[in-house]
Amino acid sequence: MNNHYPFELEPLPYAYDALEPHLSSEIVQIHYENHHQNYVNSLNQALSRYPHYQNWYLEKLVAHYNALPVQIRTAVQNNAGGVYNHNLYWSSMCPCSNYFPIGTLKKAIDRYYGSFAFFQKQFKSNAMDVFGSGWVWLVADTSANLDIVVTANQDSPLSSRLTPIINLDMWEHSYYLQYHSTRSEYIDNWWHLVDWTYAEERYQSARVLK
Numbered sequence: 590m591n592n593h594y595p596f597e598l599e600p601l602p603y604a605y606d607a608l609e610p611h612l613s614s615e616i617v618q619i620h621y622e623n624h625h626q627n628y629v630n631s632l633n634q635a636l637s638r639y640p641h642y643q644n645w646y647l648e649k650l651v652a653h654y655n656a657l658p659v660q661i662r663t664a665v666q667n668n669a670g671g672v673y674n675h676n677l678y679w680s681s682m683c684p685c686s687n688y689f690p691i692g693t694l695k696k697a698i699d700r701y702y703g704s705f706a707f708f709q710k711q712f713k714s715n716a717m718d719v720f721g722s723g724w725v726w727l728v729a730d731t732s733a734n735l736d737i738v739v740t741a742n743q744d745s746p747l748s749s750r751l752t753p754i755i756n757l758d759m760w761e762h763s764y765y766l767q768y769h770s771t772r773s774e775y776i777d778n779w780w781h782l783v784d785w786t787y788a789e790e791r792y793q794s795a796r797v798l799k
């Protein structure tokens with residue numbers, strides 16, 4: 590699997606119906622095959638005539654799109670972001686029903702938010718406040734401090750030197766077919782899907798970067 594041009598769609602780590610009933614098979618398939626694939630295609634198209642940047646790996650494109658030629662800067666910002674954000678979105682969910690944080694991340698959430706329940710409340714409040722299309726993230730900074738951040742469109746906290754731990758897609762395409770305008774229910778049910786083992790691995794890697 591290339592982590593540079595030409596980029597490929599990462600394999601989905603489970604079957605389309607694996608996240609039922611919380612996320613329908615129809616949504617997962619359309620979201621993955623159409624939306625996610627389109628970001629991959631558009632990123633490749635943007636880089637196709639710029640060989641100097643074809644060896645840049647995905648995270649570098651997302652974090653440093655401002656260093657690219659102005660002709661492709663916005664396209665890479667949107668589409669490298671779209672690829673990266675969706676890679677993380679799929680990877681940070683699972684049909685594994687492990688409902689609570691574990692390990693060092695659990696300790697950090699308790700330390701920063703007092704309890705997992707209060708963290709969930711804060712995260713949901715941020716998600717509900719996303720205006721238009723965007724994402725809500727749990728991130729760690731370079732000192733392994735936790736924060737909840739919101740980004741617009743396909744922007745990513747990687748561009749702000751933050752390590753994404755998990756993210757929630759708040760674009761309508763991620764929930765509308767199943768939840769219509771009830772964002773609140775989409776968010777509540779997403780908690781059933783979070784892969785806290787994967788989140789712990791990501792938080793530990795952020796701590797190593799410290």
Ligand SMILES: [Fe+2]
Nearest residue numbers: 624758760763
């Ligand atoms: Fe999406």
